[in-house]
Amino acid sequence: MTEPLGQLLEFRLGGERYCIDIAYIDEIVNMDEIRSLPTAPEHVVGVTDLRGRTTTVIDPSVVLDVDYDSDRSHIVVLDTDELTESDGAVGWLVEDVRQVITASEDDLERTSTMDNTPVSGVITSDTEFIVQLDPCTIAT
Template identity: 75%
Template structure:
């Protein structure tokens, strides 16, 4: 029997499907009030105030080189305790949050070509591919 991988939050970037382990997710919010930061790295969209917490908003599409001109208003706020090497609260700006999926290790393709990338694996789901990301390796 396959080892359960767990629940994964599925979202879209550039029209493609991505996911990350739900253990890394603190909450999902919708906002357009993102303030830019002068001289910030390209992947940092800006900051926003979420109930008194300053949250750095990161565009994972820049890190993944995803071309996307779609409006993005969904922020997947990552759990600070799960990402011990980050300072402060970080959220990923995505175009759409789709669903929570359950997968097992047998569902995930992990190849050496994915080493040293933010890609943790590829899951075949509903005859489409869902790229699993490791938030510890996506620029935060």
């Protein structure tokens, strides 16, 4: 019997398909005003206020070295309790949130194990690849 991976949120960056386990997701919001932080690392876009909660917005395309052409209009807010010991919220700025997919271990081809790589593996779906990301390596 095939072991289930579970449900994964599919989204786009640079026109490519990516996904993360929905267990790491707190909510998805439309992008609002983001204030930049002058001394922040390159992958940190800035911060935004989500219902009184300061949320650090990260650009995963910088970490993944992905070029993008279209506007990024959604923030995938991660459940930081699952990721770090930090109290602050973290969100990823993405182009488009597509759908929730269900995958099994048979669908996933694990990538070579390199320390601190954000890629967990690749899922083949509808003759396209969906790159599964490990949010723990991109969260902060």
